[in-house]
Amino acid sequence: MTASMTTESQFRLGVFALRAFTLAVLYAALGLVAFVAFDSVAFAQPAASPLKSLQIYFVDVEGGQATLFVTPAGQSLLIDTGWPGNNGRDADRIVAAAHNSGINKIDFVLITHYHDDHVGGAPQLAERIPIGAFIDHGENRETTDEATQKRWLAYQQLLSSGKYKRIIVKPGDTLPIKGISAEIISSDGAVLQKPLPGAGQPNPACASSPQPPADKTENPRSLGTLITFGELRILDLGDLTADKERELMCPVDKIGHVDIYIASHHGFNQSGSASLVHAIAPRVAIVDNGATKGGSPSALDIIKSSPNLAALWQLHFSEEAGTAHNAAPEFIANPSGPDAANYLKLTANPDGSFSVFNSRSKQSQQYSAGR
Numbered sequence: 436m437t438a439s440m441t442t443e444s445q446f447r448l449g450v451f452a453l454r455a456f457t458l459a460v461l462y463a464a465l466g467l468v469a470f471v472a473f474d475s476v477a478f479a480q481p482a483a484s485p486l487k488s489l490q491i492y493f494v495d496v497e498g499g500q501a502t503l504f505v506t507p508a509g510q511s512l513l514i515d516t517g518w519p520g521n522n523g524r525d526a527d528r529i530v531a532a533a534h535n536s537g538i539n540k541i542d543f544v545l546i547t548h549y550h551d552d553h554v555g556g557a558p559q560l561a562e563r564i565p566i567g568a569f570i571d572h573g574e575n576r577e578t579t580d581e582a583t584q585k586r587w588l589a590y591q592q593l594l595s596s597g598k599y600k601r602i603i604v605k606p607g608d609t610l611p612i613k614g615i616s617a618e619i620i621s622s623d624g625a626v627l628q629k630p631l632p633g634a635g636q637p638n639p640a641c642a643s644s645p646q647p648p649a650d651k652t653e654n655p656r657s658l659g660t661l662i663t664f665g666e667l668r669i670l671d672l673g674d675l676t677a678d679k680e681r682e683l684m685c686p687v688d689k690i691g692h693v694d695i696y697i698a699s700h701h702g703f704n705q706s707g708s709a710s711l712v713h714a715i716a717p718r719v720a721i722v723d724n725g726a727t728k729g730g731s732p733s734a735l736d737i738i739k740s741s742p743n744l745a746a747l748w749q750l751h752f753s754e755e756a757g758t759a760h761n762a763a764p765e766f767i768a769n770p771s772g773p774d775a776a777n778y779l780k781l782t783a784n785p786d787g788s789f790s791v792f793n794s795r796s797k798q799s800q801q802y803s804a805g806r
């Protein structure tokens with residue numbers, strides 16, 4: 436009896452030990468699962484934090500435009516596609532920027548107007564990366580210009596493939612992009628008729644900016660956009676000319692202050708009048724000029740004398756402007772010399788703080804929140 440009890444208790448002890456062992460294994464397994472789950476959360480958080488920022492690449496397309504926005508929601512907007520030809524040089528640079536930002540598709544490609552330095556690279560770009568939709572101002576209005584008509588027809592052929600959605604916009608429209616608000620300011624020669632909320636102040640700079648003659652090219656047809664991301668306001672008007680700037684800004688300023696001004700028309704003096712620049716009073720201006728295209732001395736001087744300016748950045752040293760009018764060397768992506776394709780990258784935070792990175796120097800400048 437005793438022996439059997441001993442045997443039974445030994446047996447029970449054995450069962451207990453086995454159960455305890457099984458439970459221990461089970462708990463260990465659960466713990467491992469919990470650890471893995473916790474661990475993946477712990478890893479996911481640092482990876483997610485850069486996505487709270489809006490990334491903007493100012494791709495060097497040698498005096499054309501190609502500005503890529505990647506939103507925290509992972510959506511992308513490319514404003515213009517650079518030049519055609521050169522074995523797809525500009526399209527390759529845009530794709531490199533897209534991959535650098537972590538995207539493999541461009542959701543929206545906005546064509547400001549049909550000059551070759553803006554729409555020219557579209558067919559080559561479409562061969563290299565998936566595109567969701569094109570946004571434009573409608574028909575080409577400069578059919579008498581051979582180069583412009585040629586690029587317009589190439590763009591039409593691209594659209595006729597049926598692979599892309601086409602969105603034609605007018606002032607006051609908002610683009611269907613997640614993570615930023617993108618409002619159309621100008622399109623096909625029409626500009627905003629009513630001031631934006633908070634704008635509408637009399638513009639003293641109008642008195643010293645005479646009404647320029649009407650420009651007959653595609654430039655004044657440029658599709659202009661105001662992008663708002665949290666506290667930040669970013670203005671891109673393509674190659675909009677001074678006659679349209681006056682319609683937008685005089686006698687009252689319909690836009691209001693901005694943080695970042697993507698200098699109109701590559702910093703050519705046919706655009707970027709004081710009636711625009713001094714009224715929007717940007718904290719930072721970025722000029723997508725080439726070495727010998729844009730970057731006019733007087734246009735750079737207007738930017739530098741703007742009341743709230745913290746920094747003028749340029750994609751290239753402007754040969755015409757010389758050291759007297761160009762920004763300081765650290766604010767220039769490409770100094771004189773061989774083509775190095777250096778870009779500028781702006782990383783913006785919802786609180787209004789942002790940084791500008793120069794891919795040549797690998798240096799960033801920080802700008803605190805507050806306009």
Ligand SMILES: [Zn+2]
Pocket residue numbers: 498499500550552553674700701
């Ligand atoms: Zn242009």
